Amino acid sequence: MSSRNHDQWNATPDLQQGEWVDSKIYSDEEIFEDELKKIWSKTWIPVCHESELKEAYSFRTMTVAREPVIVVRGKDMVVRAFLNVCPHRGNMIERRPSGNYKRGTPSGTPKTMTCMFHAWSFDMKGKCVNISRKAEGYQDRLNESQVGLRELKCEVYFGGFVWVSLNDDIGITVEEFAAGSLDVLAPSLNQEPLEVFHYHKAIIPCNYKLWHDTNCEFYHDYLHYHNRITGFNEAYFARKNSGFDGGHINVGSFEVQYDNYEGSHSREELSFPHLPPNHWYMIDMFPGVNFNLRGSALRCDLMTPLGPNSVMIEFRGLGLASDSKKDRQTRIDHHNSIWGPFGRNLHEDLLAVTGQGSSMHPMAESRKILHGRHENETIHDENGMRHYYEEWGKLLNRSPSNPDEKFKPYPAFKEQEAQRAAAAGK
Amino acid sequence: MAENKHDLKEQVRELIYNTCIHLDDHQWEHWHDNCADNFNYAIRAFSPEVQADIKYHGGDKEYMQSITSMLSKHNSDQSPLRRHCTVYRVEIAADGKSAAAISSLAVYQTQLDGINSHVDAGTTSVFLVGRYNDKFIIDGGSIKFEDREVRLDTRRLDKGTHWPI
Known part of the structure; x- marks a missing residue:
């Protein structure tokens, strides 16, 4: 089979539960309202x-x-x-x-x-x-x-971020909510006061989860010349993508080779406390928060869902409040070169999710969005998205792959493989 | 001298307008050629959200040459940007060796491939408004940009762009 007709296109993928989601979760008004009520109004x-x-x-x-x-x-x-x-x-x-x-x-x-x-x-x-x-x-x-x-x-x-919950009965602290996902950066961010040096916002015609998905998976490095040229070595592909309770993940570090990008230089001159030079950690918190520490600059994305196909993303850059004028300028330049509105990577990411948003409208033929890569929970494994949607399904009691059905807990991947082998008579 | 200053003002205006054409048409090398070796470029805006002046982009001549030379390696929104610029004020220093200019700027974007080309291609919208705050070095018959600050009023740039403004 090469190209597919309607039935083939709509057929259940030959993958395990959790390895795909239905595009309806990115476009349906009722699901969006459900998310505001059961997720965004309930959490930190x-x-x-x-x-x-x-x-x-x-x-x-x-x-x-x-x-x-x-x-x-x-x-x-x-x-x-x-x-x-x-x-x-x-x-x-x-x-x-x-x-x-x-x-x-x-x-x-x-x-x-x-x-x-x-x-x-x-x-x-x-x-x-x-x-x-x-x-x-x-x-x-x-x-x-x-x-x-x-x-x-x-x-x-966590480094001075202000957290709010509309839910008087939330019953857990932010620390408990984070479930250990923030620990990897806590020493770097809690050592001394931080300060915002960059703020800009974007309103993008796509569902908020598409932006979070992009932050949760690194397979899209093929979109970014900068990442390919400064990463893509053994250490890069060995980075672990770890899940935590509550749908949060974080991504382990490696040493970025900034000087591989023409006109760029190593950033070893400036880092964060306890962070080795040129290293890069990322945390993606449910339901739509990203902390991204690349050596000299911390980026934080905060999302405000505006509709099934509209999200406002606020981008902040942070350094140390104690920065000298020179260090602050260095952090700003490093931050902007990749993550500013004119930076090399952010524009590319936003183009990609805009394209997804254009394709996933309420009347669209269903798309089975694949989250099925397994690479031992390393950087190009798509376990981060699977982990997120397991939590999403639990909270909404909707199956991410068929949101009109109730959620069933995901068996572990190895159990799924065993079930699949048994069903196939192996 | 007054006549000379008048001529210099005209030359500054001409340089600003010609640079708009170079930038509109991605003639990056022409732009760089009109910048002094110590040229510095920055795009800035004041953020009332965080009560701070924010630098969005910028660098020295070498950096700007570097990023424009690598544009073809990046995935970019290729929707053309067109500048509408009006030079409001040109001041020539008393010694005739430097100048400063303030220009009003609007940049329009005509959609090509940024969203859904079948529907949106051909649609023009305002991409940003702001000012050029320029400084120049005048050396004999030559006028070159020493500093360009693109001071933005627009702070919602949505997808953004890879191109200098």
Whole structure:
């Protein structure tokens, strides 16, 4: 058989459970709503970095599972998160991406979050401190203690990232949620304070999981001239791709040969604490977070799913807060050469997922998206995606390969091979 | 001297506009030829998200020559970019040896292969807006770029590009 007709194209691949997914998971509106409700509203999501909230009264705004969120640093220097929603009439309180409440706003006094609509004000702990003309309107029927902001679970963890959960009953810390997946980089990121030096965002017409898939698999190095020329040696192909509870993975390191790329140089002059020069680790956390440490620069991708075929990706670059001016510039240049919006790799990755997004629309003939490479859980093994979709299937109770059916736990690959051999009468 | 300054201003304008054509048409070598040996290039924007000035891209002449020479080895969005540039101000130093210019810039992208070519190819949209902040060295009859900052207003570049702006 060479090319295939409709039935052949739609036939179940001759692979094991978990080794393919149905493209419907990347395009279906109902599945997307299910994901927001059962995954994005339930778990820990990193939303920014503490260096974006340096001073008391500074704030950042963002969106989690369509909910507007504000993160503020109080005068006690504690970072807290709230719904960015006024309890009076539901207006979004803060419209700016960032700022500081030490200065007043046109409707509000300094050091308060004030809704511009009717000037209700809140302190940095979410307590309502002013209901305008309260006595005249509410007499003694309502007071400030009854109309505080909706506070969200919030932790600062792992190199200063700010994590938020909409789920009051989450019951686990970020550390427990990470299930050990972050440990490989914890010494490098926790040694001393980090600082964001790069931020840009992209809105891409593809499902958020397609971006996460791309971050989870390195087989797509064929897309990147830079990676092929600076990697692709024995050590490169030996890198381990390890799964952790909760659908997280991380990828082991090797020494990147930057000077193999024409015009580029070794980056051994600058690294991170405890990280050997020119080394490269990556962590992909469920449901859509990426930490990527290449020697001198840490990249972090945070995703905000906007629709079945639309995702906003925020790209941050981080160095050490203690960097000299020269070191900081070096980190910026290293970061941008690959990962900036004009960098060599990021543009290529974004082109690829845009192409996937164009192909996977709700009316499309089903595509069986293959995740079936096995290479002893090394760099071109696709176990990272299989691991992710096992967790995804569990949480949604949908089979990734047939999302209209209920999820069945994946047997281990070796068990699947044995079952397959038995079925074939071997 | 006043007449000479006027001539120099015209030459600076002409250089900026000709460089737009070189960049539009990927005549990278012509662009590099018009840059001094100590040329420095940067694309920057202020991010109100993180309250910081962000350098998106850049390097010295050797670096820019290197990355443009390797474009054919990379997978890129080949959708053409066209610059609409208006030189707002040219200032010639009192000694006549240097100049600075500010130009308004809009870059349009006409889709070719960046999304779904059957549907989108031929569609033009604004790729970015910003300014060129340029500095020049004037040496006898020769004017060369010493520094180019592409100062962006646009901060959502989505897929981005491999090409210098």
